[in-house]
Amino acid sequence: MSDNIKNGEVLIRVENLSKSFGDNLVLDDISMEIKKGDVISVIGPSGCGKSTFIRSLNLLEEPTGGSIFFEGTDITERGVDIRQIREKIGMVFQQFNLFDNMTVKKNIMLAPVKLKLMTKEQAQTRAMELLETVGLADKADNYPSQLSGGQKQRVAIARSLAMEPDVMLFDEPTSALDPEMVGEVLNIMKDLATKGMTMVVVTHEMGFAREVSTRTIFIDGGKIQEDDVPEKVFTDPKNERLRDFLKSVL
Amino acid sequence: MKKWKKFSLFFILTAALTGLFTTTVSAVSPFILLGGKEGDLQPEILQRLYDNFVKDDRWKYLVEGLGRTLLITVVAMIIGTLIGFLLAIIRVAHDKNGSVPVLNVIARLYITIIRGTPVMIQLLIIYFVIFASVDIDKMLVAIIAFGLNSAAYVSETVRSGIMSIDNGQFEAAKSLGLGFPAAMIHIILPQAFKNILPALGNELIALLKETSISGYIGLMDLTRGGDYIRSVTYEAFLPLIAVALIYLVIVILLSAGVSKLEKRLKKNER
Ligand SMILES: Nc1ncnc2c1ncn2[C@@H]1O[C@H](COP(=O)(O)OP(=O)(O)OP(=O)(O)O)[C@@H](O)[C@H]1O
């Protein structure tokens, strides 16, 4: 699917995206593009709509206005099979959301096997490879309840990767972790970025945003207030609100 | 490990002994009150046991009645579970995705009606109204009535079980491209089932006891069997206590079975 999209070409285009919950307008006419190879960090004050924004990209939140194009297809149109689109968009949640009723290995194998992308044997091999990459091969047969937060999140990343997505969405992947476990998860994300994975990361880890991402987006008041390379955003913030925000977190 | 086994065995024995004790005492007490001699005691109770359970093979009313009671309970529970899960899934599919609106209304209506009327009336309506002009096996009527009734209660239990599963499980499944049915079957229902197993066990026990109204459509279940013995021997105490004891023992066995299953499911997780 994505083979015809080259690095630097548009993977996701957001056009005039709006989302309100009742009277609460959370996203106000947002337009932006995500290009293949981008590693975008999304920052902003709590409640500004970062989660709503990233969850709109795979339609976990139904936009109330505008369009989202994924590899050229407007996924907000009726009749689009959103499940097929989601196979190509990995997502990692703040609360991990591993399937509690199955082992680590089964967590990773489930979707590729049920969606008939791999045979059971292929999925098994792939799961073990991925667990190797995230350093958890020895936990393959454990249940999620037996893992630490950092381990759970690494498994969650492996589970998403098993679908071989074209882009990975992370919604505060380290916010639920004890401080000493943040590093192990960020390192894996760094590796992914180095390998060229397209990523959108909502994060409070300003260090990660600064060092790893290729673009930083600052959301406030329902709008993207700043969208630039991290050096610019962090060292020369033009926007008043961004300056205030950075003062409060740095 | 085997603790529950010992415990339930102990419990059954205690229950049986208590039952036997009360039966004997009360069989004997009027006799004592009347000032009978000790020597008359034994033949009296033996005679009564003989009259109620042995003479004319009267024990068969209890054994055959028990067979019918168990058959109705088991098949009704299977039907109730199948339909109950279906109803619950319809309602959850509607609550989560807004899909199947018409089916959802039907499901809600069904649950409201069944839970809003006595099971006895439902049984009578099914027998005397719906199947009035058809010559249908009473067992089948009872199975249908209790199955349909149970479905409404099971569905609410299952629904609350599904709702108790964190929505993040659903969202993770969705984000991987899995559809609602796959998420349900592989992720949500297995977890929900484990949580609601005690409640389902209670439903089974309640159902077993509810079937005791089957006599109202002339079905010779366990209760009716005991009551029939009473009507021919003119003795209420022994046959009714015997019936009560049989229910009690089965309920205790069922509870033990459910808690065993619960433990096994819990162990699978670790
Ligand atoms: N399902 C929902 N129903 C109603 N309001 C919602 C819902 N989800 C989010 N909101 C509201 O939308 C706004 C943005 O929420 P969102 O979770 O996107 O913020 P956020 O930037 O991710 O915050 P945080 O940094 O705390 O995670 C908030 O005011 C929130 O109350």
Ligand SMILES: [Mg+2]
């Ligand atoms: Mg958030």
